Amino acid sequence: MHLNEIKRTRENIKDIINKTPILHSPIFSKMNNCSVYMKCENLQITGAYKIRGALNKIRTLTDEEKLKGVVCSSAGNHAQGVAYAATLFGVNSTIVMPKNTPYLKIQSTKEFGGSVVLHGTCYDDAFLKAKSIESEYNSVFIHPFNDINVIYGQGTIALEILEEITDVDVIICPIGGGGLISGISLAAKELNPNIKIIGVQAEGANAMEKSFKNKKLISLNSVNTIADGIAVKCPGELTYNIIREYVDDIVTVSDKEIAEAFLILCEKHKLLAEASGAASLAALKKLNLYGKKVVSIISGGNIDMLTISSLISDGLVERGRLFCFSVELPDTPGQLQEISKILSEVNANVVQLEHNQFKAANRLKNVLLEVTVETNGTEHIDLIKSTFNKKGFKIIQMY
Structure with missing residues (x-):
């Protein structure tokens, strides 16, 4: 019944919307031991599904x-x-x-x-x-998710996925109020009941995940996440009922995990997604999908420049690409030069440096040096730490 309505809906909107591309991701596939494809609704008209x-x-x-x-x-x-x-x-x-x-x-x-x-x-x-x-x-x-005609519109995404990848095993969808995953699950499960539909929410906005696992509609008092597009305190009753019947599981991801997925998407695929759009890629690490064919919905790409900067910084930290530490030094000539020499030896590129006497525990004799360096990952950070330790410097990792 729902499938026929969603097919009619596609005829109703096909003259306006884009049939967005589905791209294979070698990097996310390798990281998660499965075949990962991305349904790029960030390239839709208006930048989202x-x-x-x-x-x-x-x-x-x-x-x-x-x-x-x-x-x-x-x-x-x-x-x-x-x-x-x-x-x-x-x-x-x-x-x-x-x-x-x-x-x-x-x-x-x-x-x-x-x-x-x-x-x-x-x-x-x-x-x-x-x-x-x-x-x-x-x-x-016009409700953003708790409306069957809106839900049918979002469900047209599933038709496009299954026409292009007929043997898909899993579809992963971000969830705010639940309209996207409701539409996709209604269409996909009718076309192939064996497809697994997995929802993903931000840890700081997980009302639907709580509702799904407690088998009753639960609202949150507040939400706190960088993924503003899925920051919903009160999920829909209609969407909850659909999700309860058709969705297989819901997982949560942290803001740090979203930032990491965002960074990889930008670096490796040259694609921009908003934080909520990258959540379905962040969820891959939470799921055991070995050998499966998976489609992650990149739900939107409407992101401002300041947020891009913040997400890149957070992603670099999460990937071990930025390392910030502090070290207390005697307030004598040559100390800063010694620190620079060690960083050069371990090939750490200095991004920022602050030399502040007033932050030192012993302000009469010492200065506190805070250093941010660009690194090649966690092994490189471990090398920097061990090298400073061998040279007699006690450093404190800030991030």
């Missing part, structure tokens, strides 16, 4: 509903999808976004024709504001 559901929903509205205008709440990608689709059909759209939404997503939503209202600090705060606007102005509320 959300346009699929938003477009389908708006196309199902009556002429009377379209005249009322639409309103939605979103951390960014649903916002852009609704704004783009609404403008395409001459429908006024009001988009409520959390105040901490990255500037790029706010600006892009405005450029797509949406009227943006900033409210609260997470999706759920924005949701309450959007519902009040719906009530006040009699607008049509």
Whole structure:
């Protein structure tokens, strides 16, 4: 039943959306002992898969509903999808976004024709504001995940995957409210009941994971993750019921693990994803998928430059590519030169150095040196530590 609706939905939206590429990843395959493919929805119109559901929903509205205008709440990608689709059909759209939404997503939503209202600090705060606007102005509320027409739109991704990779064993999806994985699981399980559907959430925003494992809908008091696109406190009842029936498992990943996956994706594939988009790649390490054919959904690529910088730094640290340490030195000439000599011997490239007398435990006699160096991995860091130790210097690793 659902599969036929999702197929009809694809016909409904195929003139607008991109059929995004599926790319094989040699690096993630090697790291995880399986064949990893990436469904690149970061290359979708508006930069994320959300346009699929938003477009389908708006196309199902009556002429009377379209005249009322639409309103939605979103951390960014649903916002852009609704704004783009609404403008395409001459429908006024009001988009409520959390105040901490990255500037790029706010600006892009405005450029797509949406009227943006900033409210609260997470999706759920924005949701309450959007519902009040719906009530006040009699607008049509377009839910980002708890709507079957939106879910069917996201499910079209599964059709594209299974047409291209007919023997896929596992599909991994990021989960915020659950719309993406709901749509994909409805289509994939009907096409092939043996496919495993695995969800992934950030450790600091794992409401659906808790709900799934406790077999009841659970909301969080707060969320805390770099993956703003999946930072949802209250998952949907509709999506929860679908996930409970069709999804095989849900795992969580840390922000550090997301940053590491982001860095590898950038370096090895020259692709940009937002933190939530890279979560499905971060999840690979948590799963025993030896010999399996796996598709990870790269759900979006709407990321601002400051966040890119932060994620790269975190990823470099997680991969052992940046090493920061402190060492207390006698306040006498030649000490800094000795440190530089040791770093040169072990081929550590200095990125940053701070020489501060006031941070030393013994400020009358010593100075504290804080050094950040570029390294080649954890073995290189171990070499640096052991070399300093042999030379009589006690260093303290900061990160």
